[in-house]
Each structure stands twice: as structure tokens, then as C-alpha cells.
Amino acid sequence: MGVALALVVAAVALVQARQFALLKHTVVYQDDYVVLSLYQVEAEYLRLREHWVRATLDSAVLDRDALQLRYDIWVSRVGLLHNERAARLMVGNGDYAEPLAMMDRFIARSDKVLGTTKPLPVTPAVLARLLPELDALAAPIHTMTLSASHHVSEQIAERNSAVRQHNQVALMLTVFLSLLVLSFGLMAMRQMRLLGERQRALVDLTAHLREARQQAEAASEAKSVFLANMSHEIRTPFHGLLGMLSLLRDTGLNARQVDYLRTATESADHLLTILNDVLDMSLLESGRLTLTEEPVDLRDLLREVESLMRPQAQLKSLALHIDADPGLPEKVRADRTRVKQILFNLVNNAVKFSDRGVVVVELHRASADDGSEQLEFVVTDTGIGMDQATLERLFKRFSQGDESRSRRHGGTGLGLEISRSLARLMGGDVIAKSMPGEGSSFSFRMPLHALETAPRPSLPAATTDPALPGVASLRVLVAEDHPVNRQYMAALLEGMGHRPFFAGNGLEAVQAIREQRFDIVLMDLHMPLLDGVGATLSIRGLPDGVAATVPIIALTADAFAQTRERCLMAGMNDFLAKPVSPERLSAMFRRLFGGAQAADAAADGYIDATESGSAAVVLDRTTLDAALRAMPRERLTQLLHSFFDEGPEMVERLRVALRDGQALDLRVNAHAARGAALNFGFSALAQTAQALHEGATHVPAHEIARLIQRYEQLLAASREACEAAGLLEPVTG
């Protein structure tokens, strides 16, 4: 179509150009003007001949000048026929060439009398002699004039016909052009209509798509809700299953069965983790997860993370170092469970993906982009690290670093996504930084809502005056070979109200730990026989759970990071640079024991203060009487016997679980112990077991050890109470 239009326009242009050329031609050649010249040649010829004839008749009437003028005019007219325009018209035409030649010949002869030079006189006789020649010109000149006239007429006719033809072509082209324009118009209208239809179709499609999307979203939400409900529903019977598994353990299994049970429990534990993840995810997706904010003690929180994670880190020979900025508020408003969940996930990942080195958890203040205050937990590891592509995939569902990692490390792959979603729900975020082979760093930020707390009386006192006891009096073992240092430490510790004990080298320190209970060990790194790191390794390897988990603080003048890492790797809890200042020592004790004064008190006096502060009774007679009514006395006695016979075994199991960092074992056993104790009305025992059960995952190891010790003592106390009640025979011997 476009080509046709272009062709038509070109054709119109061509026709117009030709018409223009034709007109120009006409103007230039002026053929009709030549015809006029010819007529004038003939007219002048006739006038000349008239004069000439008259002049030959009588010399008296001969007007020389008049004849000369007529002659000159005629010659000038003939001369015009010689110019190129006339020549072009007459070329190749005998009707012109011959008369012109005749005229020229005549002029040449008569110029002898009438020319400018005039060699001969003008006499009638001379003129008469030339007259016949002049007469002979009449017919050819006339023929020439007629011929030119006809010729020009033909040319005009030809030109007219050409113009007519051009006009016809132009007309046709115009018609064609009109048709083209018309069809263009029609096409445009059709396009417009099509466009309109397409737009309507698009609008319809958009509406359909919107509807489809709404349906899909509704379906997705319904699925999330269903999943959340199902996860919850599954968990209830699953807890029953776990309980039954734990009860099964106490039914006198052989070694093989215990092994199976352990595997089953591990699987169940894993399944529970997955279920919890799925539940969280579905709650997050359906938007039904709500945060429950409460006052949270930040140091407590970190201790919980440490106590749960240290055993895992130790299993992989990883150092775990947890450090909090002292300037942070003690309490903040936060969702304790969810913050812990995120931290557990991050630390757990760090431990999982590190095969050596150290995992560091730091807590400090940060400011958000908008300037508001944030709390930032940074979990750094020295693990395998990640490249950029892995980092980008990291928070996507079901993705781990890569396939090989998934196989190596297991897990649902939901952890980080949940962590980030939770952090964002809190108004913060989780951000990962990593380089392959250089470890990773995960930063968890959340808004900092500090809570004003009534200052604990000991805290400011301890800060300003280390001599005042900030914490309860502690039994402190100082492993130090230098006598002066020993004296210094003794003065320092006694001044703070603690009871120092001394070991001169590593071996002595290990021996002391085996024989006595200490609250804390201050371990010099450079000692004869066995250095601090070696001694720590030995202590951590002790079979006695309480002894193996005693907090150990390194003392050294060597402040290099590697030294520090080596200490933490060996299982030390922290690090004090020499010379030891009272402030730092005090701060260390506060950090380890300051927030657990109740537990310290319990450790000192063995009165139960973990729950409400009121001591529970050793034996609740009401429950025991109810049991007596329910069964024969002999049966009860038998049950009591088996309970107390299994007592030491239970205590041992608890200690092994503590030593091995098997929080679940600890829980399951404590749960079982609690159940049995409640049945007999051993309230204090049950309470301790419950404390163990609840604290298994987050209470620092040394407190767990205390609770186990307390459990052991209460077991004896309960037995004595039973004996006093006459239900059991006193053990003899």
C-alpha cells in the first residue's frame, strides 16, 4: 500500500515535471514567433517588390532612400531566419532551405547596388535586371510561409495532445490517489476498531487475572491456615509420643533397646524441629503469627543461648564466645521466645557450618537508617563461608548453601527464612555477609526498646567499689604458679568476699577440681607440668558432670587473639588479661553469677528459690495419703523402693546428659523424674526436676549441675522422709 502510494506520488511528480518542461520548451523556442517572422518576411518582400517595380518604371519616381529602407528592412527580416531558433524549426525541410538559399543569392547580387558598400549606382536599368530574380522569390517565400504555418500548427496540435494526455494521466493518477487515500482511511478505521477490541479484551483479561490472583491468594492462605492447624494438631499427639518414649526409657531396657530408643528420640526431636518450623512458616505466611512482647533480661537471654550452644560447639571442638556491650540496658521489651529462636538458629547454623575455629556472638547497640536505636546481634563464625550466589539464595525457602551442604548438614532449610521473617515482623532484619572459606557473619537487628529497671543493689556498688561483694561469696580456685601473683589474687578475692583456693600447676588444679566443688576456676595459662589449656581440657573431660562444667576463666598477660581463641577452644568460658584489676574481676563474676543470685543462694543453702522463693515441702502427705488409698501399702512400698533404687542411676543419667550437651536427654529424664516424684508427693524433688526440665535448654551448665546436685540431695531427703513416715525401712549399713 505504502509502495503504491509512493509510486503514484512519483508518477504525479513526473507528469508535472514533463508539463513544466513542455511549457518551457514553448517559451524558449517560440515557434509561433518564427512563423510571425516568416509572414513579415513575405509582407516586406511584397512591399519591396512594389517599390522595386515602381522604381524600374521611371527613374523620376525612383525614391532611392525609400527603396533602400524597404530593402534593408526586408534583408533584416531575412537575416532573422538565419538565427538558430528559426534554423531549428526549418532544419531538414526543403520548403525552407531552398527559398532561403534563393533569397540569400538574390541579396548577394542586389547588395552590389543596395548594399552598404554600393559598388554600382542604383538605376532603373539595374533594378530592372534584378527584377525577374526578385519576382521568382514570390512563390517560394509564400510556400515557405504556408509550410511553416502548417508545421507550427502541427506542433501546437501535438503539444495540445501531449498536454491532454498528461492531463488524462494526471486525472487517472488523481483518481487512483483518491482511491488509495480512501483505502488508507478504511484501513485506519479497521485498525482503530481492532485496537478497541483488543483493548476491551485486555481489560477483560486483566479482570480475569485479578480474579484468578485473588482466588490463588485465597487458596494459598487457606493452605497456610490448614498447614498451621495441621502442624498444631500433629504436635499434640507428638508430644504424647515423646512423653511415651521418655517413659519407655525407664522400663528397664537392655543396651540395644536403649540405643534404638535414643535413635527414635533423636528422630522425634528432629521431626519436632521440622514441625515447629513448618508451623512458624505457615503462621508467618497466613499472617497469623503475633509477637508477644515482655520484659527480657538480655544477659539471661545470652546465657541461655550459650548454655544450649556450648555443648554443640564443644562436640565439634569449636570455641563459643559470647560478648555483650556493657553499656546495654539490662532489660528490653521483646518477644523472648522469638528472639531466642532467631539466635538459636543463627548460632546453630554457625556451629553446623564450621569445622574449626570459633563462633562469636556479639551484642551491641546500632542505629537504624532512620536514626532509631537498634539492638544488633552479630554471629560470626570461621566456617566454610559462602559465595555471592549462595548468599543470595540463602533466605529462599528450602535452600541451603548448596546441595552438598544439605546432604552434609541436614535441616529443613526454613530456618533462615523464618528468622528473617520474624526479624522483619519485629521491625528489624537479618543480614548475612560471607566470603567462601572465610567464614560468615549474620547480623540480626531489632528495635531497641530499653526498659527502666530498678538497679540491683549489688551492681552499682560492685562497679564503683569492687571490694563490696557484688555476688554471693564464691569458692574460687586460682591455678597460678607465681607466689606473688597468688598473694595478690588472694588479697583481691578475699577483699571481694570470696574464698580463694590455690593450685600451683595444672595437675594440681585438675586434682583439686576432682576432689572439691568450686564455683569458678581462674586459670593461668603458663604453668609447669600442665599448662592452663591442658588443665582445662582435662577438667572438661572429667566424668563428673559438675566438675566438668565448672566455669574456667583464663588469666594471661598474652593478649593476642590467637591465645584467646585457643583458650575458648579448650573449653574456657572467658578470658582476663593480666594484671587482673578488681573492676574486671568483679564484672566477670557479675556476668557469670550476677544474674543468677537466686541460683547461687540455692547452691549455698540448698533451699529452693528457683521458683517462687518459698521452699516446697520434701514430702507432701496429702498426695502420699491419696496414693495409699489408691493402692495397698505393700505395693506403694515396692514402688518407692524401685524409685529410690533407680535414683542414683537417674542422677548419673542427668549428669551424663549435661556433660554431653544432650539437652533433650536432660529434659526427658527430668520429665520422667518429675512425674514419678509428683506421684509420691515429693514436692521439692518434683519442683527441682521441673526446674531441670524447663531449664535444660537455656540454663547455664553450672546451674544445671547445681540443680542435679540438689536433686541428688533431695532424693536422699525424700527417702529419709519416707523412712520417717514409716513407709520404708531405714537403710542399714
Place this chain on the structure above:
Amino acid sequence: MITRRRMMCCLAMAVSTGPSLALDAPRGPVVLTVYGRVSKPNRGDTAQFDMAMLERLPQHSFVAQTPWYASARKFTGPLLRDVLAACGAQGSNLRATALNDYRVDLPFEDALRFDVLLARLLDDKPMAVRDKGPLFIIYPFGSSAELRTTVYYSRSAWQLKSLEVQ
């Protein structure tokens, strides 16, 4: 139009108040006779010029390509308007008559609008009758495309004999 009218006025003033140079009588053969509305006749009620009189008027030259000659030629002579002024001609139309009684009408205005030449020399030589002489009204064809049309070619009367001012 205003310009043209002003020019006309100027011309009229020049004619009426200009130097009262009386037109001399011709001494040689008369080559041009101007008659009709002529205010300064020198013989009867006509103004007659011999070649010397025309030669005494300011002379102008230009070279132009014309239909009558194959190549561009040089034309020399007084301006038509100077000739008309010399004889006090006033009118709207000029009727030029050639030796062969060819007649053509020129608007009087043409003499004012264009530097129309009353050529008496062709390539600096007097023109014989057989060379379209002795006088040739020639428009300045080189100066404007408007002039290169049949209308002006036909107004260029050659072998000019007389001018009637109407």
C-alpha cells in the same frame, strides 16, 4: 502601488518643474519622433530627435542574452524614461512603431519600473537597419526573470521609428 504612484508624481514634477531645457531642434536626419501627449515639442506638436540629440542624453549599457541574437550582446543608449522626460511626455501608454510599421503597446510604467534602454549601439557600433537599427527598445532581460517572457520580448520593438504617448 504607493511607490509607483510616488514615482509617477516625481516624474510629473520633474517634467513640469525640471530644468526648462527646451528641446533642441534636430540638425541631422530624424531617427525618432515622439508625439501625442508631449509637453515639449520641437517641431509642430511632435518631439523629434536626431542621433546626436539621443547621444547627448546620459548613456547606459548592459549586456543581455536576447532571442534575436545567438549570444549575449552589449546594448548602449539613453534610458527610455530620459528620452520621454526630455520631450515632456506624460501618459499611461506608449505605442511604438517600427520602420516596417510593426506596432506594439508598452505601458508607460515600464519605462519607470525598468531601466528600459533605447539602444543605439550594439557592441559599441551603430546599428544599421538590416541589423535591427537604428533604435531598439530593449528591456534589461538579464536583471529579472520576470522580463524573460514573450510579453516583454514582443514589447522590445526594433527598427523603432516613433513613439506615441497616450
